Amino acid sequence: MPVSTAPAAAPAAYADFDALRRQDPEIAEVILGELGRQSDSLQLIAAENFTSPAVLAALGSPLANKYAEGYPGARHHGGCELVDAAERIAVERATVLFGADHANVQSHSGSSAVLAAYAALLKPGDTVLAMGLTYGGHLTHGSPANFSGRWFDFVGYGVEAESGLIDYDQVSTLARQHRPKAIVCGSISYPRHPDYGTFREIADDVGAYLIADAAHPMGLIAGGAAPSPVPYADVVCATTHKVLRGPRGGMILCGSELAERIDRAVFPFTQGGAQMHTIAAKAVAFGEAATPAFTAYAHQVVANARVLADELEAEGFAVATGGTDTHLICADPAPLGVDGRAARGRLAAAGLVLDTCALPYGDGRGIRLGTAAITTQGMGEAEMRRIAALFTAAMREEGEEALKVRTEVRALAGRFPPYPG
Numbered sequence: 001m002p003v004s005t006a007p008a009a010a011p012a013a014y015a016d017f018d019a020l021r022r023q024d025p026e027i028a029e030v031i032l033g034e035l036g037r038q039s040d041s042l043q044l045i046a047a048e049n050f051t052s053p054a055v056l057a058a059l060g061s062p063l064a065n066k067y068a069e070g071y072p073g074a075r076h077h078g079g080c081e082l083v084d085a086a087e088r089i090a091v092e093r094a095t096v097l098f099g100a101d102h103a104n105v106q107s108h109s110g111s112s113a114v115l116a117a118y119a120a121l122l123k124p125g126d127t128v129l130a131m132g133l134t135y136g137g138h139l140t141h142g143s144p145a146n147f148s149g150r151w152f153d154f155v156g157y158g159v160e161a162e163s164g165l166i167d168y169d170q171v172s173t174l175a176r177q178h179r180p181k182a183i184v185c186g187s188i189s190y191p192r193h194p195d196y197g198t199f200r201e202i203a204d205d206v207g208a209y210l211i212a213d214a215a216h217p218m219g220l221i222a223g224g225a226a227p228s229p230v231p232y233a234d235v236v237c238a239t240t241h242k243v244l245r246g247p248r249g250g251m252i253l254c255g256s257e258l259a260e261r262i263d264r265a266v267f268p269f270t271q272g273g274a275q276m277h278t279i280a281a282k283a284v285a286f287g288e289a290a291t292p293a294f295t296a297y298a299h300q301v302v303a304n305a306r307v308l309a310d311e312l313e314a315e316g317f318a319v320a321t322g323g324t325d326t327h328l329i330c331a332d333p334a335p336l337g338v339d340g341r342a343a344r345g346r347l348a349a350a351g352l353v354l355d356t357c358a359l360p361y362g363d364g365r366g367i368r369l370g371t372a373a374i375t376t377q378g379m380g381e382a383e384m385r386r387i388a389a390l391f392t393a394a395m396r397e398e399g400e401e402a403l404k405v406r407t408e409v410r411a412l413a414g415r416f417p418p419y420p421g
Contacts, residue, residue: 039417040410041351042387046216046328046370047188049245050377050418051281052288058281059247069273071263083276090279093286094251097222100230102259105282106266106274107250110215110239114140115147116252117235120265121209122181124151129175129208130184131166132156135360136330138188138213155180159190161361164321166190168198175206185229186213186237189357189368191309191324193217196232212236217326219243219372222289223298226326234258243301243327243372245294246285247278297375301327304371307381311388320366327375330357332366336395340365343395350394350402351409352387377416386412 021028038050051059063083069076072084087105094103107113122128128148130141135158139146142154155178157171175183185199196212203210212229218238220226229236236253240246254262267274288294302325309329313319320330333343340356344367347354357368374383390412393405 035419039419040413041353042409042413043373043418044352044354044369044371046355046368046372047239047242048370049219049242049372051241051245051247051285053419054288055245055247055281055284058284059277061277061280063280064275064277066276067273068276070267083279086276086280086283087274090283090286093283093290094253097286097290098228098230098236098253100236100253101256102254102262104252104254104262104266105240105249105279106271107237107252108271108275108278109248110213110237110250111138111140111146112266112270113237113239113250113252114138114211114213116262116265116270117211117237118148118152118182119269120258120261121211121235122152125153126181127153127155127178128182128184129155129157129171129178129180131187131190132158134358135159136187136189136358138186138215141184141186141213159360164360165192166194168195168202171199172202172205175202175208179206180208182209182211184211184213185233186211186215188216189320189328189330191305191326191328191330192321193227193325194229196227196229200232209234213238215239216242216328219245219289220298220302220326222286223295223301225295225298225302235262240282240285243298243370244285244289245372245376246289247281249275249278249282251282300380301371301375304375304379304381304384305329308369308371308384308388311385312391315388315392317391318366327370327372328368329370330366330368332359333395334364336392338395340367343367347391347394350390350405351413352391352394373418374416377413377418379416383412383416 066083067077068080068083072087090105091103131137140148142149155174157174160167183203185194200210210233212233214229214236215238217226220243221228238251240249240251252262305324305327309319309323312331316335318332318335344356354367354369356365359366397405
């Protein structure tokens with residue numbers, strides 16, 4: 001660890017919001033407005049969460065000023081001794097937290113992490129087996145609008161019509177038929193745990209790499225509330241936000257035999273300079289995720305999601321797979337007389353912010369929501385029951401009654417501020 005030459009206290013300009021208000025009131029107003037929006041509505045988007053003040057402090061730190069292409073001890077710029085220390089801390093914490101041989105913490109996003117994994121293991125034109133987009137696959141799992149669908153030959157597997165669960169027999173059949181170079185397990189709207197062991201067996205049967213896209217469950221994995229793909233997958237790609245509660249960014253875990261290939265695929269092949277303020281914030285988040293408090297949080301996220309899913313089903317929503325094992329819930333509001341897009345609009349008007357998702361065997365779109373952010377705010381099972389009732393009210397009420405729903409949502413959010421004080 002290099003000797004620090006830092007001043008005893010942070011300079012006044014560091015993270016000084018008053019200075020921003022004086023210099024650029026227009027942007028300051030946008031930031032304050034967004035804080036207000038997050039504070040007086042319920043953030044139910046499954047991919048979002050609230051970082052800690054410590055993570056925000058690292059993001060707004062002087063590390064944002066430092067250019068640091070390359071890796072610790074082998075940078076293309078001078079003056080990197082301290083940012084090298086930050087990245088080494090982040091890597092060490094990630095490998096210990098997830099039990100991996102190697103971690104690359106430079107990926108700017110989950111998508112760029114997947115791009116690097118493909119670049120390390122595949123060549124353009126190779127066949128890849130992944131969850132089909134209509135069943136919950138991500139853009140990087142073969143969308144024709146994404147690099148993945150343009151550079152590789154994707155074959156999509158799906159879910160069983162009755163249960164909504166992954167059809168592993170189909171995965172095996174498609175793998176033997178197409179002999180993919182890689183198999184991807186992971187989804188943006190699958191609320192159950194993948195069977196990583198079965199995916200590993202299928203990959204071994206056809207000589208394929210196994211890539212786990214664990215962007216959604218990574219925080220649950222850190223907290224021991226979801227099974228880990230690390231013992232099974234050749235490469236694990238993830239985001240550092242979502243349930244993990246870190247900054248927006250990506251990471252890659254792998255075995256020592258692939259470490260050099262992964263690192264070279266991130267830099268210099270797919271990215272330039274590392275964002276050192278974000279890497280420091282990732283280190284903070286990894287440290288927080290290693291605490292007993294985070295373990296309790298991760299389990300509460302799942303408990304809240306299960307209660308909310310059960311309550312939504314009781315309110316008349318058709319809940320995919322009959323429930324959830326994770327933070328994520330997918331549901332069809334059609335039994336209440338509206339489709340997913342209309343439901344999202346009505347819920348947003350009430351201050352219940354969420355997404356839509358594909359319905360594999362239905363018409364139109366459903367809704368996708370998660371419990372990570374509201375659990376960070378301190379909400380529990382009692383609040384989940386109330387939120388489910390507010391969902392139904394938001395669907396049915398109009399005019400003054402709809403305003404009453406919005407008022408109640410605002411009051412509930414006010415009892416659990418994301419950043420008290």
